[in-house]
Amino acid sequence: MKILLLNGVNMNMLGKRNADYYGKDTLAELERKIADYAKKFGADVVCRQSNIEGELVNILQQTECCAVIFNAGAYSHYSYALRDCIECIKTPVIEVHMSDIYAREDFRRVDVLKEVCAGYCYGKGINSYLEAVDVAVKLAGLQ
Numbered sequence: 001m002k003i004l005l006l007n008g009v010n011m012n013m014l015g016k017r018n019a020d021y022y023g024k025d026t027l028a029e030l031e032r033k034i035a036d037y038a039k040k041f042g043a044d045v046v047c048r049q050s051n052i053e054g055e056l057v058n059i060l061q062q063t064e065c066c067a068v069i070f071n072a073g074a075y076s077h078y079s080y081a082l083r084d085c086i087e088c089i090k091t092p093v094i095e096v097h098m099s100d101i102y103a104r105e106d107f108r109r110v111d112v113l114k115e116v117c118a119g120y121c122y123g124k125g126i127n128s129y130l131e132a133v134d135v136a137v138k139l140a141g142l143q
Contacts, residue, residue, distance in 0.1 A: 004065040007049040009073040021099040023125050034129050041137045057085045067136035071096040076113050083112045092118035092139045094132040
């Protein structure tokens with residue numbers, strides 16, 4: 001089983017961003033931890049990141065993975081292009097946010113992706129990603 005770990009806009013800035021919300025790990029460290037965790041279930045993780053909305057759409061449309069763990073970053077709050085893409089692909093997408101977007105600024109409380117995703121994990125830092133791996137594994141019938 002392969003899981004696509006897809007991180008969106010500004011997620012490449014992990015380790016440099018506000019540590020209170022995003023922790024101190026870099027994106028590479030986060031990817032390694034998620035891949036190591038997924039191996040416990042016999043799953044391989046393919047890691048991608050882009051700051052470009054259209055590129056994220058292309059990656060989602062072209063994936064051959066069994067599930068996607070996706071942190072779209074700020075695009076979660078307004079990208080109908082990503083929403084439409086997730087809605088029309090067959091691959092289940094689990095949306096992730098490291099912070100609790102509902103306890104933050106008003107504009108972050110809007111999430112246009114949530115209702116078209118197969119799962120939703122947020123507010124637990126890196127553990128949101130680990131929880132998403134659990135959801136992906138269950139969706140694939142491996143647990």
